[in-house]
Amino acid sequence: MERRGWSAGIITHNPEQCLKSLNSGVCSIIVVHDTPEVPASFLLRAQLVDPVGIISPTLVLVDPAHQSEVAVIKDLGQPDLVNNPLNPAEFTDAFEWMLRRWQTGNLRNLIAARRVYIGKDFKKAAQMLTALRSEVDVQHLVTPCVAQLLMKQGQYKQVETYLLQALKAHPRNIGLIANLSELYLRAAMPNTALKVLEAARKNHGNLRPLYPDQIQAHLMLGQIEAAIPLLEALVRENYRSRDAGDFLARCLMTEGYADRLAQTSAALHINETEFKTAWNKLAS
Structure with missing residues (x-):
């Protein structure tokens, strides 16, 4: 060059x-x-x-x-x-x-x-x-x-x-x-965004580049449960897994999935104690 x-x-x-x-x-x-x-x-x-x-x-x-x-x-x-x-x-x-x-x-x-x-x-x-x-x-x-x-x-x-x-x-x-x-x-x-993304999924299959759009739409609707499998897929497939893992840990903490949070923390080397302390400070 x-x-x-x-x-x-x-x-x-x-x-x-x-x-x-x-x-x-x-x-x-x-x-x-x-x-x-x-x-x-x-x-x-x-x-x-x-x-x-x-x-x-x-x-x-x-x-x-x-x-x-x-x-x-x-x-x-x-x-x-x-x-x-x-x-x-x-x-x-x-x-x-x-x-x-x-x-x-x-x-x-x-x-x-x-x-x-x-x-x-x-x-x-x-x-x-x-x-x-x-x-x-x-x-x-x-x-x-x-x-x-x-x-x-x-x-x-x-x-x-x-x-x-x-x-x-x-x-x-x-x-x-x-x-x-x-x-x-x-x-x-x-809701309209999710309809567009669902139509795209039917035509193209699972589009990982559009997972963040789906996750954002679900979170805007308070549908944390629906966002978790998308975040887990990104972590599992090593696709921007560190960022996805951080968001996944927050979602699991919010929904009270202690066992899955522990597994995610261990897999991604997240300090669970520090994470929970920071979370509690934010919540208070």
Whole structure:
């Protein structure tokens, strides 16, 4: 990369820091190292709800443990994929192909709109993006981008209309489904979000990248019992298991499952005494 004039603006495990660097103009491309501890799908899920992130070129180095989810990862925005571990030639070829692809057609126009947005000319950027919204090849990227801008203005009904229109053209697109779920969760409509997610599950099977949406919806409805199996699945499958385990322990504590809490604490090396002490302080 350095021989070609490229350098890593930042190296981070934090999705928020990654997206912040894109919005500030420090970085213009995302390279995601997919691992069981920090699955690429979690960053791509966060990228879907960031106006700049969703229209940024993205290359994912797919972990062998996540090969079965390649089709899902491809649908979370429009990332280019390469297998990991890889040799330098494979990475270079994939990286250069991604750059060439984003320099042509409507993707090139998206990059131009992105540059205008980062330059704080939001009105012009919105006009450029709106003009691209009907272009089928980038509709699944433009619509979530425009949706996030409108949600910041509280225009939830317009966002719903745009997303449903895009889903008619791309009925199985997981990125659009995730944005629709995000809309309903922000609008305090968790039941509707769960209906969207259940329909996605029937079409695609169990979608681990959308488990956090399901968990949030259940918790918003006070359905802790329904959230526990989803958290247990993430822990069992070593899919962001540490974070999932922390939330699982809280849910088990809330529901009074002492034995299951002890098992979870032992498996994830959670200090149960410290956890209960902190919990009691919070409760009081």
